[in-house]
Amino acid sequence: MRPHAERRFGLRGDLPGVLAAPPGSPAAAAGVRTGDLLLAVGDASLSVGQLEGAATWEGLEANLRIIDAALARGPTQVSVERDGETLDALLRPQRACGYDVQVDPSDELNARADGRRLFISTALASFAATDDELALVLGHELAHHVLGHRPWNDAEGEARRANERVWRARGGGGGAEAQADRVGLYLSARAGYDPAVAAPFWRRFGASNWRVRFPQIGHASAGARAVALEAVQREIEAKRAAGGELLP
Ligand SMILES: [Zn+2]
Numbered sequence: 001m002r003p004h005a006e007r008r009f010g011l012r013g014d015l016p017g018v019l020a021a022p023p024g025s026p027a028a029a030a031g032v033r034t035g036d037l038l039l040a041v042g043d044a045s046l047s048v049g050q051l052e053g054a055a056t057w058e059g060l061e062a063n064l065r066i067i068d069a070a071l072a073r074g075p076t077q078v079s080v081e082r083d084g085e086t087l088d089a090l091l092r093p094q095r096a097c098g099y100d101v102q103v104d105p106s107d108e109l110n111a112r113a114d115g116r117r118l119f120i121s122t123a124l125a126s127f128a129a130t131d132d133e134l135a136l137v138l139g140h141e142l143a144h145h146v147l148g149h150r151p152w153n154d155a156e157g158e159a160r161r162a163n164e165r166v167w168r169a170r171g172g173g174g175g176a177e178a179q180a181d182r183v184g185l186y187l188s189a190r191a192g193y194d195p196a197v198a199a200p201f202w203r204r205f206g207a208s209n210w211r212v213r214f215p216q217i218g219h220a221s222a223g224a225r226a227v228a229l230e231a232v233q234r235e236i237e238a239k240r241a242a243g244g245e246l247l248p
Contacts, residue, residue: 002055013059015063016060018080037080041077047063071093075091076093104121109127132194135191136197139185139193141184185229190246195236202229206221
């Protein structure tokens with residue numbers, strides 16, 4: 001898809017491009033604009049990579065690592081290309097979410113987390129009708145990271161598989177997935193999204209996707225998840241009404 005992305009967004013090779021510089025962001029404050037291509041960060045030039053032949057992810061990833069490492073050290077000079085000219089800007093980084101979100105082109109209704117990134121398929125991103133629903137899905141995946149499920153799963157892989165067989169035999173409730181649903185709804189509520197969308201989302205998802213109407217490996221059925229999430233929503237509303245902190 002790289003040639004399409006290059007045409008659509010004005011990108012070139014492995015050079016990272018700016019697709020958005022929202023008002024108030026460090027990029028906007030530095031005068032960096034949508035459409036700029038990053039050429040250098042600090043003392044390091046970014047590599048444009050191979051312009052012909054099969055594109056790979058590694059070159060862009062190496063550039064992203066250079067940017068992350070430079071910005072982790074504090075304010076950094078960056079060089080960008082805009083309308084054929086090279087301009088310099090001083091970027092003052094702000095602390096933000098440490099996980100990248102990646103959209104996977106796919107017809108499958110799917111989201112996952114690998115310990116470093118959150119992934120959502122284009123089909124599931126499209127199925128989410130509002131930002132609140134998108135936050136519900138991403139909140140669940142983020143909760144897997146926050147709760148450290150990935151290292152636990154890697155270390156206890158066999159134990160987890162055995163647990164999952166038991167959960168399945170009992171109808172699929174509980175376990176890491178139920179925790180991620182619960183903590184994920186808190187994360188999305190804390191970020192300002194509406195937790196009331198959770199139960200209707202899962203019911204709509206179940207109605208349009210027969211597979212999730214039944215318990216899955218580690219997952220309860222869509223209907224059971226909706227009921228459990230309604231209880232979490234009530235809990236969140238009660239804490240809000242009492243003026244308490246939103247901690248799961
Ligand atoms: Zn999950």
